[in-house]
Amino acid sequence: MAQPATITTGETPTPADGWTGVMADWSSDQRAFKNVPWGKAMIWIFLLSDTFIFSIFLLSYMTVRMSTTVPWPNTSEIFALSFGGEPIPLILIAIMTFILISSSGTMAMAVKFGYEKNRKVCALLMIATALFGASFVGMQAFEWTKLIVEEGVRPWSNPFGAAQFGSTFFMITGFHGLHVSIGVIFLIIVARKVWRGEYDNATPGFFTSRKGDYEAVEIMGLYWHFVDLVWVFIFAFFYLW
Amino acid sequence: MAHAEGQQHPIGVYFKVWGLLFVLSAFSYMVDYFHVESYLRWTLIITFMLMKAGLIIAVFMHMRWERLALTYAIVLPPALVMVFMLLMTSEANNTFLTRLVFFGAGS
Numbered sequence: 001m002a003q004p005a006t007i008t009t010g011e012t013p014t015p016a017d018g019w020t021g022v023m024a025d026w027s028s029d030q031r032a033f034k035n036v037p038w039g040k041a042m043i044w045i046f047l048l049s050d051t052f053i054f055s056i057f058l059l060s061y062m063t064v065r066m067s068t069t070v071p072w073p074n075t076s077e078i079f080a081l082s083f084g085g086e087p088i089p090l091i092l093i094a095i096m097t098f099i100l101i102s103s104s105g106t107m108a109m110a111v112k113f114g115y116e117k118n119r120k121v122c123a124l125l126m127i128a129t130a131l132f133g134a135s136f137v138g139m140q141a142f143e144w145t146k147l148i149v150e151e152g153v154r155p156w157s158n159p160f161g162a163a164q165f166g167s168t169f170f171m172i173t174g175f176h177g178l179h180v181s182i183g184v185i186f187l188i189i190v191a192r193k194v195w196r197g198e199y200d201n202a203t204p205g206f207f208t209s210r211k212g213d214y215e216a217v218e219i220m221g222l223y224w225h226f227v228d229l230v231w232v233f234i235f236a237f238f239y240l241w
Numbered sequence: 242m243a244h245a246e247g248q249q250h251p252i253g254v255y256f257k258v259w260g261l262l263f264v265l266s267a268f269s270y271m272v273d274y275f276h277v278e279s280y281l282r283w284t285l286i287i288t289f290m291l292m293k294a295g296l297i298i299a300v301f302m303h304m305r306w307e308r309l310a311l312t313y314a315i316v317l318p319p320a321l322v323m324v325f326m327l328l329m330t331s332e333a334n335n336t337f338l339t340r341l342v343f344f345g346a347g348s
Contacts, residue, residue, distance in 0.1 A: 018309065025310035033311050044315050054324045059329050066333035076273050094270045101266060105259035108301045112255070115247040185296050219246060220304075225301045229294055235266075236290035240273050241283070 043219045054230050057172050058237055064164040073160030075239050078151070093239050096139050097231065103132030104228040107221045114217035119194050122217060126191035128223065133184040136204045140177045172234060179227050190220045258300045265289045276291045
């Protein structure tokens with residue numbers, strides 16, 4: 001007797017929603033994260049661990065700032081910049097914030113056009129994201145140079161107040177800047193692959209030799225948005241507090 | 242294929258969130274620019290920060306369209322950092338008071 005071939009994917013056609021869905025997904029003895037490709041689940045778990053790293057940096061910053069008896073330097077004045085007139089407080093950091101938000105916007109749209117297989121627009125948006133990211137790193141390099149060379153800020157001392165200011169500043173913004181720089185490099189790599197149509201032809205990738213598809217763009221996007229997300233917290237706690 | 246479509250949403254939602262993030266960032270910058278101080282300052286900074294973080298995670302990172310099992314697995318663990326923060330607050334206060342007793346203020 002001829003049976004029609006059925007493919008078992010282990011997933012019910014319409015999984016339950018809400019708490020019932022959470023219980024069903026976690027207790028199903030299969031894959032807990034349904035409808036999510038493995039690469040996406042893995043980048044989320046990586047981002048979770050990265051969240052803990054940045055949380056610990058910000059917590060140590062909170063601890064040293066609360067426990068010092070010396071006044072904390074006024075970030076509003078230190079990061080002020082003058083364009084030929086009165087110095088505008090914190091203006092460089094504000095510009096960097098807007099640049100990073102814009103890069104997140106272009107990245108989000110790159111993911112959308114990637115899934116639509118509009119690869120030229122997708123690649124151009126990713127290059128725009130990389131350019132925003134590179135300009136962010138450039139402005140950070142300018143900020144560091146100004147602080148180190150002109151103001152004499154060191155990890156162990158600074159002319160403004162509590163010595164812990166320097167160590168936490170270089171540690172936190174340095175680690176974030178490193179994340180942005182790595183992101184720019186990977187954006188260029190993925191954009192090149194998109195431009196050449198390697199996700200349409202399922203060309204083996206450079207890392208795992210697996211056949212890639214446009215999920216790679218979304219995974220790249222998740223990392224990039226995370227970098228923006230971390231900056232939101234650094235901007236609030238380090239620069240504005 | 243379970244994920245052939247991926248995350249596809251109208252482009253308008255990204256422009257809206259982009260605009261909102263600009264406005265919220267401008268608001269947080271204004272808090273500093275107009276020298277809002279003390280509890281009002283901290284409340285405003287944290288409010289704008291959480292709104293921006295929520296928008297980025299929910300829309301840009303597509304979390305609002307994922308299944309709850311993934312959302313809770315990723316969003317709940319960082320909430321435990323709050324406990325760590327409380328522990329370190331009491332530790333920092335202890336160090337601060339000890340420094341006051343042994344070194345005096347401003348040293």
